[in-house]
Amino acid sequence: MSVLTEVAKSLTTKTFTKDTLAYRQEITELQGVDFIVKGEYETFFFDSVQNRRLLETHNSPYCFGGLSILLNRTKALKSVMAKKGTVICSLPRKEFLELCQSHNEFFQYYTTDFGQRMLNDEFSHFVKTPASFEESYIAAEQLYSRRIDGIIYKDIVSCLIGTPIYEAAKHMADNRVSCLFIRDEQENIIGYATDITLRDNVIAKQVDTNQTIDSVMDNPIVSISHQAYLYEAVLMMFRTKTRYLLVEKHGKYVGFLSRNRLLSEQGQSPLVFIQSVKLAETTQELGQKWNYVPEIINQLLGRGINAEITNQVITTIADAIAIKVIEKVIREIGEPPAKFVFMVTGSEGRKEQTLKTDQDNAIIYEDKANEHREMVRAYFLDFANKVSDQLNEIGFVYCKGGYMASNPDWTHSLSHWKRNYKNWIDETVPENAIKFSTFFDCRFLYGDRTIIHQLKEFLEEELQKPNDRFFTFIGRNALQYEPPLTFFKNIKTEKIDRSEVLNIKNAMTPIVDLVRVYALKNRIYEENTGERLAKLTKLGVFSKKQYEELYQSYYYLMALRLENQANQILIEKIEPNNYIRIDKLTKIEKVTLIEIFKTINNFQVGIKMRFTNNLLG
Structure with a gap:
């Protein structure tokens, strides 16, 4: 029908x-x-x-x-x-x-x-x-x-490296700007100075204003395409903690945006709420912010906002809270004894977080000499436990499967993590396929980004080696969940508390899994399912029609899932879950779901043929 x-x-x-x-x-x-x-x-x-x-x-x-x-x-x-x-x-x-x-x-x-x-x-x-x-x-x-090109961004006012601080300040005053960019001899922008820079790095420290502006400037430079959307610029600013974004067009910087300007463009947007999260200090305040997120999601979905954007808003808020907790714990126990990266995995790693969320994270720290190893490991395990406890108190509950940095299995040195990935690839058993899939979806959250880059460079080398057996197991892992369709192509349900329900998470999982399999095969390291789909389509793995089918199917299911969870929290006053009562779905929603499940089934047939060499899986 x-x-x-x-x-x-x-x-x-x-x-x-x-x-x-x-x-x-x-x-x-x-x-x-x-x-x-x-x-x-x-x-x-x-x-x-x-x-x-x-x-x-x-x-x-x-x-x-x-x-x-x-x-x-x-x-x-x-x-x-x-x-x-x-x-x-x-x-x-x-x-x-x-x-x-x-x-x-x-x-x-x-x-x-x-x-x-x-x-x-x-x-x-x-x-x-x-x-x-x-x-x-x-x-x-x-x-x-709305794209950045649709608003008027500010012209770049700059000075050369080596310019004295007082001259740079006069240049800012003459041009009536609060941000001055600094160029090198090749005309590349290498940093910037603001009113706050002058206050904190010059006046407060009584620095001689004859010194050069580059000695006190801020960096790194963060840029964004002129074709990007406004909401993407706001989220990028929050993630990178920068107040200014350079606008790039045809390989050149053509202007810049300030965070204040962007937030004023958002008006009463829920994106402004993220700014208030940044200002929260205590665990209790952060918990209150997280408890308000269902209301934000209800607003976004109620206005017809795409579920992909809604996911990004949830993820940005969750990231901001986690970073606040990490920084708070470091202040409490002291600076770490080694460079490290705190990474998130699972749905959070994919930037597809929902309102029923647990902790999925891990820690990688740099390799140290033998005499320091135990001390370094002890610090990070203590650090991980404190972070995990505070996140749990805020509302990010402990992972039942133990995929958390507080679990000693998932806090290790870089060399140990490389051995983990290699073992999961070489020793292809079902359990390792699950672990690999979980940690392939890892994403940098805090720390030294070069560490996670090194891990992914190692992974790139390993995936280029011939290993059909590995991809067979990964393919089978992607076939664990079948679309919930009966033999007569109706929605397959289960009974909970006398109600017929659909497990919406299990219904979505096949799309996540099959896209991940193709991403692995083509060595695509974007974490997000939608981003992976776009990259695979660009490479010709999926046609435009296939991309549209999978993209729209996935985010339609995600919207249903988020809407259901927001209603459970705000209206039913119960803990959110992944079960949707069939009697609450309209006829149009039911028919749409059946068509989506047919689409998923067709793509799973392709996985069976290509990766398992068995039409029966």
Whole structure:
């Protein structure tokens, strides 16, 4: 049964036997959208003296009401005169929003139409961006689909390396800027100085202002493509702790953005909440911030934001909290005796964290001489335990499987970690395939980034060696979970507390696993499933059509999962889990899920043939 068939079942028909004012702007309640089957709608705005403005005539297959719903309005945006004999079919608001959320092209049709209409000053005047506009689906779409090129970024003001501090400060004053970039002799930007730099590194330390500006400048330089989205720039700033981003276009820096400027562009966006997380100090405060995250997620999904972006927001908040905890513990127990990296694995490593989350992390520290090994290891195990305990107190519960840095198995030197990876590849047994898959999804969180680079360079060498047996086991591991379909292609459920439920996590796992297998085979080290898919498509492993099928399937399931967990926390007042009650799904959602599970099944057949040489797996 197709989605269109289910949509048709939700339609109600109405015939206008005479000319009728069907909707009056800002007065008539809007229950859904109207599709003209035959006849005519005249749409217009009444002005202050009841003249009709911007009158338009529409016939079949025109749809009325979509813009109003996506602007989160309960009343009609425009007035409508339905002509005698007009027949319409109405689709309820909820089903319309479900179609928008599950079919991006359908949604984009309305957002594009709105954008074009807002170019008309008269239309824009009558729409009068409502007070709740920032809560609307279209506002969210504009916010999260807006590129850096769409805003005015600041020109780069710079000086040469070797410039005295006082001259650099005068240059800033003359140009009325709070950030000055420093260039080397080859015109490469190597650092920057701000008002804060001058306060902290010069005035507070009573540094001679005849010294060169490069002796007190800040770095490293962080840049972003002019084609990147605004929300990506905000998240990058929080992850890199930089206040300024250089904008890169065609290999050159063409301007820069400040964090304050970007946050002002976000208005009331939940992204601004991340800034408040950065300001929290105590474990209790951090716990309060994490407890508010379900509300943030509810807002994002309620505005129609893509689940991939929602995942990134959760991950950025979780990262910010974990980093605060790590820095707090280091202050408590003293500086580490060796360079190290604190990495996250599993869903957190893939930047696909949900609201039911546990700790998945590990520590790699640099190799030290024999006489220091025990002392170094003792420090990091104590450090890991303290970090783990505080994260648990905040709300990131201990991992039941023990995949945490506080487990001595997962805190080791770099050489030990290299042996781990080599053993998992060479000694191909099911248990090792699971461990390898878990730690292939590792991501840098804190410390010396070069250590994790060295580990991945080692992995790159190992994966180039012929090892069909390894990929056979990895392929089989990716086939552990089958799409939950019955023999008759209905949704397979399980019973919990007398309710028929779908385990949404298990339903998503096959996509994560199969994409990981192809990423391994092609030595792609992006951690995120969506990013891996994009890279594989660029390499020609997947076609554009296959990419769209997998991408949309995965993030549709993710949106359902996040929405269910947010409702469990905020409405049902229970601990979040991965079970969705079937009776809470609409007919459209059920049909969409069945189509998604068929798609997953088809891709799993490809895994069976390519990696296990066995159609039966």
